[in-house]
Structures are given as structure tokens and as C-alpha cells.
Amino acid sequence: MRALRVALASAVATVGLALATSAGGAGARPAWPVTVRAANGAITIAHQPTRIMSLSPTATEMLYAIGAGSQVTAVDKYSNYPAGTPRTSLDGYSLNAEAVARYRPDLIILAYDPPALAAQLATLHIPVIYDPAAPTLAVAYHQYLGLGEATGHLAGARAEVARLRVRVAAIVRTAPHVPAGTTYYYELDPTYYTVTSATFVGQLLSMLGLHSIADAGGTHVSGGYPQLTAESILQANPSIILLADHGCCQATPASVAARPGWSALSAVAAGRIYVVSDSLASRWGPRVTLLLQAVASDLRRAFG
Amino acid sequence: MRSGEHAGDGAPAPPPVSATRPVLVALAVLVVVTLAATAIGPADLSLATVARVVAGHVGLHLPGRVSAIDQAIVWQIRLPRVVLGGLVGAMLALGGASYQGVFRNPLADPYLLGVAAGAGLGATIAIVSASRATYLLPLAAFAGGVVAVSLTYLVGARANGYATSASIILAGVAVAAVFTALQTNIQQQHAADLQPVYSWILGSLSVATWSDVRLIVPYVALSTVVLLGHRRLLDVLRVGEEEATSLGVDPRRVRLTVVAAATLGTAAAVSVSGLVGFVGIIVPHVVRLTTNASYRVVLPVSLISGASFLILADLGARMLDAPAEIPLGVVTAFIGGPFFIFVLRSRRSRQGTL
Amino acid sequence: MSALELRGLAVSYDGVAALCGIDYALAPGTWLGLIGANGAGKSTLLRALVRLVAYQGTVRVGGAEVARLSRRRLAQQVAFVPQTPELPREMRAIDYVALGRTPYLGYFAAERPADRRVGHELLARLGLDALAERPVGALSGGEVQRLVLARALAQEAPVLLLDEPTSALDLGRRVEALELVDQLRAERGLTVVAAMHDLTLAGQFATEVALLDHGRLVRTGTPDAVLTDAELGRYFGASVRVLRDDDGDLVVVPRRQRGGPS
Structure with missing residues (x-):
């Protein structure tokens, strides 16, 4: 990382x-x-x-x-x-x-x-x-x-x-329309490292109309990969949570929902927590379309 | 001046070394720091909100509603972090002061005895070998720390038949070197897992929860009771091993007990916080320079001031780059280093005028 | 009953004998001056008595065998003033003296007011009460000497061991410190064993003298009997003359070795 x-x-x-x-x-x-x-x-x-x-x-x-x-x-x-x-x-x-x-x-x-x-x-x-x-x-x-x-x-x-x-x-065109101001928290590891919209992944997600909650601190903070404080994640109350730390660290929607205090998040309450394959998410090769496609279908489930 | 002949007749002996005043001052600082750290956070909550949540949890009901998220931010995120920071800081400072007393070396700290290196190795092994590392990590760090200190003690004791301060510190340096080398080697072979190891080594309270607090409280409590119980004996050790022996104290027994207690507490603390440096050296030194060198003062005041110091440092870690974090170890070094130099210099210039 | 009794006391370091076959008994109130050339075993003998070195044979203090006593009990029976004490410079004088109460305190116990009173009385007795709250590091050489003595006396042990107690002091201070020990010996019936470099002082303060040579007791007796030109010349490898001053006290004077036969 x-x-x-x-x-x-x-x-x-x-x-x-x-x-x-x-x-x-x-x-x-x-x-x-x-x-x-x-x-x-x-x-x-x-x-x-x-x-x-x-x-x-x-x-x-x-x-x-x-x-x-x-x-x-x-x-x-x-x-x-x-x-x-x-x-x-x-x-x-x-x-x-x-x-x-x-x-x-x-x-x-x-x-x-x-x-x-x-x-x-x-x-x-x-x-x-x-x-x-x-x-x-x-x-x-x-x-x-x-x-x-x-x-x-x-x-x-x-x-x-x-x-x-x-x-x-094509994926962007057919992706569901998300409400304006839809935010995401993209988890890189269980200590709350995440991405801003300035990163490669952040830009893909921007194409789908999503905004990173980490953008609040400036998109280039920590090279675009800041470690957020837990309380700022809670206060930002992201619309969806994407877990890119399932492969490395076994994060699951259930384990995230079980974190103390996180049950108050609307993404948790509405079940809008999705696992993103780490090996797709950390590469910028031919399979970026699979990543984009996977998030688009998560959005379809979330907002469709 | 009273003459010697009458001193015995009702002349009050000077009071014993008293920790009361410095302890009260340190407690007052701790209260202020704790309140500030509870009130301030990257989530911009009003004082009233924070007060309502805290009051609600201690059985008082203040008027007004608090959203579920604000409720969670204060009670599940911010407070456990403040409390855990206090516990870890208190333990590291008390442990550091105790190591310094028992080895009569102002630089003795968990790093010198291999506790930190052992815990680092344990944590690294947990991170690279088990995908469920997140909850294994504290246990592995704890086990690594205890193994390293036991090894340090055994090697130090074997070197010349019995353990002296110098032989143990030398053994600690050697054990730490070996453990660090092993840790670095494992880390290099698993470069993809570098980040979690790296952030643990830098130290952080970013994922503090009440269950972390519950996990370490028994160890910290036990360790604190034992260490504070030795505060007079650590003063006796200040006259050296031989004289302490001739005063009826077994320095080896004191050392073994104190090292065991300090290691238990320190390993428990670093297992949840990662390797937060500086606290164990700087806090006791500042206490020593500003109050009294007696361990009857240094131990309790270091305990309380260590808590204040780390809570404050962690407030910096949360706030300086909000909403992002700064690694806690970086903050302690940044605040601690210059502050230490300041105290050292002002102390020296004061002594110069004596 | 003897205050201190040694039977077949022997000490060896790594197989090399440092002391061997020492038999001696001291009545309460005795001041035994241990004399002998450097390396004769004076310090080793003292250290064996407080079990800082392992020994063979028997040592009894007040009838109890030293090897069987706990460290704490031993410290209640025998107090030891080392040749060069390690001084915690930042510790206050009163707290330093109070360390002498350690043998009477439980492992986790704090000092009681009575312990501090003992410490304070001793400071007053040794004329240090005005300095009670000064740090040890701020005291003069003579004051420190008395302070260390006060700590040993705070142990309230019937036997006091002194290892070259005055080596660091100038002449006036030497006599002063020894006078003090002698007064306490007279008042409290202390038994004193002191390794003494200065033979003149040994002659003036000791009630008995024991001459050590290569780890053996070679002469024992009153100062008059042991401190003679012949004995000292033989065991110190130097020519000395023992004189008496106007008060009848012994004075040991080294004689210059003149080149060539006279």
C-alpha cells in the first residue's frame, strides 16, 4: 500500500x-x-x-x-x-x-x-x-x-x-443513476485507510457519480490514500461502504456492521456494504472493467 | 537552628518524601486533558451534544435529543479512544520509570529490554501468517514481548551466573537486535502485507474500542498495583546492589518482580496500541526533573502524567490533519522530543545558577 | 555470649583462597581493628560477615548463624558501611538515613513515623539536622561520611562493620568520625569491626587489633601487643617505629629507607 x-x-x-x-x-x-x-x-x-x-x-x-x-x-x-x-x-x-x-x-x-x-x-x-x-x-x-x-x-x-x-x-452509460451527493467509504484496510477521488479507484468511482468521504480533507492529502479517523467516518455517514480489505484482512459486511458504533451508519442500516475484490482493485490493467462492472451492479442493488 | 541534643524531644521529623502535591497537580492536568480530548474531535460536535451522551451513559438525562450517529461517535469511538490512550500512556510511563529504577539506568525502557522488538515480531508473524490477524495481533504481540524479555533475562543471567543490571541490558540489546532482524526479514518476504505491520509499528489508537479497554485493564491494573507497591524498594536500590543487599533487600528478587510486572503491563499496552515510543523515557524524566527523583514520587506521577501525555498526543493524531490520521508514534516523537529538550535545557540553566 | 563469633571462616574467589581458617570471638562493646597490607583480606572478611561473599565455616551474630538468617534479619543484626558508598545525589539526607530502616519494613510497607523519628534523631546526633532536607549531592565529604554512618546506625544493629571508614577524609574529620563511633560504642554497647588503614588511628580507637596477612590471622591482641616495630615491619614490608605521645597513645611512624647500609 x-x-x-x-x-x-x-x-x-x-x-x-x-x-x-x-x-x-x-x-x-x-x-x-x-x-x-x-x-x-x-x-x-x-x-x-x-x-x-x-x-x-x-x-x-x-x-x-x-x-x-x-x-x-x-x-x-x-x-x-x-x-x-x-x-x-x-x-x-x-x-x-x-x-x-x-x-x-x-x-x-x-x-x-x-x-x-x-x-x-x-x-x-x-x-x-x-x-x-x-x-x-x-x-x-x-x-x-x-x-x-x-x-x-x-x-x-x-x-x-x-x-x-x-x-x-457502456458500463457508465448503463449504470444506475445514484442520487446527487451519494458518498462512499472505500476501505483499504481495517485501520481505515481509504482513497480520495484523486486516486485511480476514486476516479473510476467518480464516473459512476460517487464521491469519497475522504475528499473533505482535500483530495491529495496523504497522496490520496489517507487514514481516516473512525469518528470522521461516522460523522460523514457514507451512503455506501466498499470493502477492498476482504482478501487481506477478512473484512465482511457483517464484521463491519459489528464494529462498535457503526450500526448507527445508514449504509449499515440499509445493508449497503459490498466487498470489492482486492486483486481487481489494486490493478489498472484490462480488468478495470470488471471492477467498474461489479461496483455498478452493487449500485443497482443499492439504489436500483 | 535546633541543637542536636533536643531534636528527639518532640521535634517533628521532616515529613517523608511526599507525592501528594505533585499527584494532585498531575491529576488536575489529567482531568483537563481528558475533558478536552472528549470534547474535541474531527467530528465537529457541540459541547452540549457530548455532555448529553456522556450524561446519558452515567444515568443522568439532560434535555435534548442526540442522533444515533453522534451518540455512537462520542460513546463508541471517541471515549474508548481517550480511555485507551490514557491506559496505554499510563502503563508505558509507569513501566519505563520502573525499568529505569530497577536497572538504575535512565535509558532503560521497553525498547532496550526487547519487549518492543518481541512484540513487533509477534505482531508481524500474526499479520503475515494469519488472515484473521486483526484479532490475533494483540495476543501475538503480547506473547512476543513476554518471550523476548524472558530470553533477555535468561541470557543476561547465564552470562555470568547471576543477573546484573549491565548484563541484562546488554542481553536486551542483543535479543532486540535478533528479534528486529527476524521481524524485518519476515516483513521483506511479505512485502504485500507491509502496510499493516508498518502502521502497527508506528503505533495508533485509530481502531480503539471498549473491548480493547476491557482486554488490557486487568493487566494494567495488576501491573500498576505491583509496581507502585515497589516504589520504596526502588528508592532502596538507588544505593546500589551491594548496599541494598546489606540493608536486607534482595535486589534480584525486586528486579525480577518489577521486570515481570512492567513487561506484563507494557506488552498488554503495546499489543493494542502498537509501538508508541518516547512515552516510557520522556514522561519519567520530565517528572524526575520537575518534581523529585524519589520513586515514591516518580512512579505515581509518571503513571498519571503518562496518561495525560498520550491522550494529548492522540488528540493531535486525530486533529492535526483531520479528517485524516497522523500516526501516534510520529506525534509522540514530535511533541515529546522538543519538549524533552526544553525541560532538559531549562533544568540545566537553573542548576547552573545554584 | 560473644557478639560475633567466627569459626573456621574461609572465602575463596574462583578457587583462590582469599581468607582461610579465621577463628575469632568478640565480646559486646569491643572495637576490633582489622589491619594488614593491601590485599590481606580485610574487606573480604567484612563482606563475608554480611554475606556479600559466600563463605565456608561458621559465623554467629548474637548466637545466631549468619548463613541461616534471612537477609532482613541479618540486616537487623549487622550494619555495614562500605568503603565507597554509592550515593543517590538527588535523594534528601533524611530520606537517605531512613533507608537504614529498611530491615524493619515489610516488602510493600511504607516507612512509619517512628522510622523517620529514628532517622531524624540520628541526624541530630551527628549534627546534620540542619541539612536534613538537602540533597545528598550537596553535602561535603565530611557530612556525607557522617550521613552514611547515620544510615548504618539507623539499622539499630548490635554489630557495626566499617570498611576503611575514614579514607576519604582529611585528618581532622577522620578523628571526628571515629570519635563519634567510639561514643556510640560506649553508649550503646555497639560491637565495631573496622578495617583500618591508618595504624595510628587503629592504635588509638581499637580495643583489640587483628593483623591479617595473605588471608590468615597472624597476630591478635591489644594494640600494644600487636602494633610493634617488629610485627609491622614483618607484615607490612616496611620499616616503622612505634612511639608513644605525651598522652601515652600509640603513634606509628614510617621510617625512611636510606640507601645503602648505615
């Missing part, structure tokens, strides 16, 4: 760079070598990579979605989607360059850049694309295009982006 927030901060700073990537890459057939821009600057890739190593579960999903799956030879231990990825015991949060080099990759994708790792890998002459957590859908789309260009699947990347745009628009 913290790592995510750190990554996010640097991602925000590099949105501008990412925007430039897609504009430059648009239209041209990849002719090797190619140069792509990512959060770690311009990366030149000499040949079409055939031994890709993804240490980012989201990038893994993206690579398979754009048709580069057959070039992926190693992924980190959290890359559990799609089924059949070449999983290793590597952990994207604690890496050492030698363990990575052992797999002889010709392209590495990171979502978290441990201090000096990228620099160390650079001395091995392995190109590294650093795609940290996307703060917006637009940034996620640009990451798609960057990966497409780097792997020789630009067309696949474009098609996937187009599919996502259409799908997101």
Missing part, C-alpha cells in the same frame, strides 16, 4: 511524459530499434524482445491482453492472471539484480522501482520499463501503447485500448 502510494507520486509527475509517448508512437510500424518513454525516461530497445520479464502483475495482464503473452518468459509471484503465466518466486518489492539477471531477460517491466535497481539493471544492458501505478485511466492507456510499441504489438495495444474505452463508456 505504501509502496503503491510512493509509486503513485512519481507516476503523477510523469503523466506528461507518458502523454508524449503515445503521440510520438502513433501510426508508425515498429521498426527496430524503437525508443519508448516510460516513467524512467526514454528506453531504447534494439530488437523485438522474446524474453520479457514482468515484475508487475498489472503489466503482465496488459502484455497478455495485447498479444505479447508468448514473449513473456518470467513473471513475479503476484502475477496470477491470466492463468498459465510463467510465475517465479520473485517479489517485485524486494529484488536483487542478480536474481533478475538469472532469467536472462531482454526486457524488464517494473511497477515498483526499488532504490538503484533500475540503475543496476542498466549496467547489465537490459532495457527496463518502469510503469508505476497509473493515477488515471488515461495514463493506463498510455502504458498499454508503450508496452505495445516495445514488444511489437502496437496494433494489439490500440485495439485493447479501444475495447476498454468502449466498455467503460
Whole structure:
């Protein structure tokens, strides 16, 4: 979570760079070598990579979605989607360059850049694309295009982006209309860490007409991931509660309702507490539509 | 000046070291701090609302209605947090003062003896190995703390046949190092679970409930009774182990009892609050510098002032960045550090003029 | 009955004998001066009597065997003034003296008014009552010496052990402190065992002298009998002359070793 927030901060700073990537890459057939821009600057890739190593579960999903799956030879231990990825015991949060080099990759994708790792890998002459957590859908789309260009699947990347745009628009269009001022409390862990509307998840939820109760303190407080006090949650009295901490911490609608004092909340009284899959919610890849779809159907149950 | 020959005949002996006045002052501060922390919170409730809720729960009925949410905010969220903060702060300060007395080392605290490292390891294991960690965590932290101190004691005692202050503190440092290393290693292998471990280590009262209060009250009460019972003996230990022995006190027995009681209470406290630093060192020191060095004063006044200190620090954690939280450990370090330096400096300049 | 009786007392540190085969009995009211070169075992003997070191043999205080007494009972029988006491500098003088009442208090008990009265009377007796509420750290060397003595006396034990009681004091203070102990000995029938560096003072205050050498008692008796040119020269490895002053008191004077035969 913290790592995510750190990554996010640097991602925000590099949105501008990412925007430039897609504009430059648009239209041209990849002719090797190619140069792509990512959060770690311009990366030149000499040949079409055939031994890709993804240490980012989201990038893994993206690579398979754009048709580069057959070039992926190693992924980190959290890359559990799609089924059949070449999983290793590597952990994207604690890496050492030698363990990575052992797999002889010709392209590495990171979502978290441990201090000096990228620099160390650079001395091995392995190109590294650093795609940290996307703060917006637009940034996620640009990451798609960057990966497409780097792997020789630009067309696949474009098609996937187009599919996502259409799908997101359709979900938003058919989602139930929520009353104006509908608020949510999105729980990241049982100590009341949450998201503001400035985060990736927050923006998806905004598309459905929802507002975070954490926005009251400023949307950029704590990088968009503040820890709320229990009493401010109670006083804000959110219209719905979304639990993204079921997988990690076994939070359930029943356990939330049983928290001392929480029974006074209208979301609890009306049973508007929903579990959100943590593995969907923490990624910004092809399955964001599933997350959006799931929340839309929760809203249908809540307000339909 | 009275001459020596007549001093015995009805001349009143100077009163014993009296804790009465400092205790009353500390209690007055505690009352003010508690009232303030109950009245103030990120949920902007009126004083009348807060008063109505509290009165309602002690059997008084003030006119006026309070919404169910406001009711819950005051009684289920804010008050247990204030009470738990008070208990944890009192226990950490009393435990710290007791460790310092029994080891005759002004830096002795739960961190030095491995309690904190042990509790940290226990909490980390609970968080990464069990998905039901949220309610296992206090128990695991408690077990870890007790295991670490027992180990410290055993290692310290084995080193030269019997336990001296120095050998135990050295053993504590070694045990803490090993436990911290283990904890860091486990944490690194489970990077995805880093956040809960991390926030526990920073310390927080963000999810305080009455059941937490009920969980630690027996331990804190027992520990407090035993420790306060030793306040005169800790003064005897101030003349050193040999002289205390020649005065008829067994320093090892005192030390074992005090360490056991302080560890029990401290481990119970950190199991619900996480590792809140500074309280156990700063509060007793400020008490010592501003009142009297006698443990007959330092122990009870640290107990009460520790409660005030942590309640105040937690008020800061709730309010400074409202509606978001600031980790409590960060606040205690931020308030405690500079305040400590201030007291130390003003004390030194006063002594300079003596 | 002897106030203090030692039978076959032996102490060894890590297998090396520090004391061996000590037999001695003291009548109540005796002042025994322990003398001997550095390392002869004077401090070890005193520490064995309060069980700060483990010993073999028998030590009886007022007929009771020291090894069988509880720490508290022992502290009621024997008070000990160490050579360099550890001083809690911030503690008030009166509270320091009151520590001497510890053997009479239960584990969790607080001091009673009677205990404080004992402490205050002793302070007055030693001329420290004006300083009762001063911190220990603010007292002069001589005042501290008397204060530590007062704490030991507050134990109201029939036997008082002093380890080099005057080593830190200047000449005038030395005599003053010892005079005080001697008065109390006379008044209360205290039995005093004092390790004494200054042989002249030992000769003036002790009623009996015991000379230790390498952990053994080599000479015992009255000061006149033990403090002689020959004995001291033999066991201290120095040439001394024992004189008498105008009042008939012993004076031990070291003799300068002149180079070459005279």
C-alpha cells in the first residue's frame, strides 16, 4: 500500500511524459530499434524482445491482453492472471539484480522501482520499463501503447485500448443513476485507510457519480490514500461502504456492521456494504472493467 | 537552628518524601486533558451534544435529543479512544520509570529490554501468517514481548551466573537486535502485507474500542498495583546492589518482580496500541526533573502524567490533519522530543545558577 | 555470649583462597581493628560477615548463624558501611538515613513515623539536622561520611562493620568520625569491626587489633601487643617505629629507607 502510494507520486509527475509517448508512437510500424518513454525516461530497445520479464502483475495482464503473452518468459509471484503465466518466486518489492539477471531477460517491466535497481539493471544492458501505478485511466492507456510499441504489438495495444474505452463508456452509460451527493467509504484496510477521488479507484468511482468521504480533507492529502479517523467516518455517514480489505484482512459486511458504533451508519442500516475484490482493485490493467462492472451492479442493488 | 541534643524531644521529623502535591497537580492536568480530548474531535460536535451522551451513559438525562450517529461517535469511538490512550500512556510511563529504577539506568525502557522488538515480531508473524490477524495481533504481540524479555533475562543471567543490571541490558540489546532482524526479514518476504505491520509499528489508537479497554485493564491494573507497591524498594536500590543487599533487600528478587510486572503491563499496552515510543523515557524524566527523583514520587506521577501525555498526543493524531490520521508514534516523537529538550535545557540553566 | 563469633571462616574467589581458617570471638562493646597490607583480606572478611561473599565455616551474630538468617534479619543484626558508598545525589539526607530502616519494613510497607523519628534523631546526633532536607549531592565529604554512618546506625544493629571508614577524609574529620563511633560504642554497647588503614588511628580507637596477612590471622591482641616495630615491619614490608605521645597513645611512624647500609 505504501509502496503503491510512493509509486503513485512519481507516476503523477510523469503523466506528461507518458502523454508524449503515445503521440510520438502513433501510426508508425515498429521498426527496430524503437525508443519508448516510460516513467524512467526514454528506453531504447534494439530488437523485438522474446524474453520479457514482468515484475508487475498489472503489466503482465496488459502484455497478455495485447498479444505479447508468448514473449513473456518470467513473471513475479503476484502475477496470477491470466492463468498459465510463467510465475517465479520473485517479489517485485524486494529484488536483487542478480536474481533478475538469472532469467536472462531482454526486457524488464517494473511497477515498483526499488532504490538503484533500475540503475543496476542498466549496467547489465537490459532495457527496463518502469510503469508505476497509473493515477488515471488515461495514463493506463498510455502504458498499454508503450508496452505495445516495445514488444511489437502496437496494433494489439490500440485495439485493447479501444475495447476498454468502449466498455467503460457502456458500463457508465448503463449504470444506475445514484442520487446527487451519494458518498462512499472505500476501505483499504481495517485501520481505515481509504482513497480520495484523486486516486485511480476514486476516479473510476467518480464516473459512476460517487464521491469519497475522504475528499473533505482535500483530495491529495496523504497522496490520496489517507487514514481516516473512525469518528470522521461516522460523522460523514457514507451512503455506501466498499470493502477492498476482504482478501487481506477478512473484512465482511457483517464484521463491519459489528464494529462498535457503526450500526448507527445508514449504509449499515440499509445493508449497503459490498466487498470489492482486492486483486481487481489494486490493478489498472484490462480488468478495470470488471471492477467498474461489479461496483455498478452493487449500485443497482443499492439504489436500483 | 535546633541543637542536636533536643531534636528527639518532640521535634517533628521532616515529613517523608511526599507525592501528594505533585499527584494532585498531575491529576488536575489529567482531568483537563481528558475533558478536552472528549470534547474535541474531527467530528465537529457541540459541547452540549457530548455532555448529553456522556450524561446519558452515567444515568443522568439532560434535555435534548442526540442522533444515533453522534451518540455512537462520542460513546463508541471517541471515549474508548481517550480511555485507551490514557491506559496505554499510563502503563508505558509507569513501566519505563520502573525499568529505569530497577536497572538504575535512565535509558532503560521497553525498547532496550526487547519487549518492543518481541512484540513487533509477534505482531508481524500474526499479520503475515494469519488472515484473521486483526484479532490475533494483540495476543501475538503480547506473547512476543513476554518471550523476548524472558530470553533477555535468561541470557543476561547465564552470562555470568547471576543477573546484573549491565548484563541484562546488554542481553536486551542483543535479543532486540535478533528479534528486529527476524521481524524485518519476515516483513521483506511479505512485502504485500507491509502496510499493516508498518502502521502497527508506528503505533495508533485509530481502531480503539471498549473491548480493547476491557482486554488490557486487568493487566494494567495488576501491573500498576505491583509496581507502585515497589516504589520504596526502588528508592532502596538507588544505593546500589551491594548496599541494598546489606540493608536486607534482595535486589534480584525486586528486579525480577518489577521486570515481570512492567513487561506484563507494557506488552498488554503495546499489543493494542502498537509501538508508541518516547512515552516510557520522556514522561519519567520530565517528572524526575520537575518534581523529585524519589520513586515514591516518580512512579505515581509518571503513571498519571503518562496518561495525560498520550491522550494529548492522540488528540493531535486525530486533529492535526483531520479528517485524516497522523500516526501516534510520529506525534509522540514530535511533541515529546522538543519538549524533552526544553525541560532538559531549562533544568540545566537553573542548576547552573545554584 | 560473644557478639560475633567466627569459626573456621574461609572465602575463596574462583578457587583462590582469599581468607582461610579465621577463628575469632568478640565480646559486646569491643572495637576490633582489622589491619594488614593491601590485599590481606580485610574487606573480604567484612563482606563475608554480611554475606556479600559466600563463605565456608561458621559465623554467629548474637548466637545466631549468619548463613541461616534471612537477609532482613541479618540486616537487623549487622550494619555495614562500605568503603565507597554509592550515593543517590538527588535523594534528601533524611530520606537517605531512613533507608537504614529498611530491615524493619515489610516488602510493600511504607516507612512509619517512628522510622523517620529514628532517622531524624540520628541526624541530630551527628549534627546534620540542619541539612536534613538537602540533597545528598550537596553535602561535603565530611557530612556525607557522617550521613552514611547515620544510615548504618539507623539499622539499630548490635554489630557495626566499617570498611576503611575514614579514607576519604582529611585528618581532622577522620578523628571526628571515629570519635563519634567510639561514643556510640560506649553508649550503646555497639560491637565495631573496622578495617583500618591508618595504624595510628587503629592504635588509638581499637580495643583489640587483628593483623591479617595473605588471608590468615597472624597476630591478635591489644594494640600494644600487636602494633610493634617488629610485627609491622614483618607484615607490612616496611620499616616503622612505634612511639608513644605525651598522652601515652600509640603513634606509628614510617621510617625512611636510606640507601645503602648505615
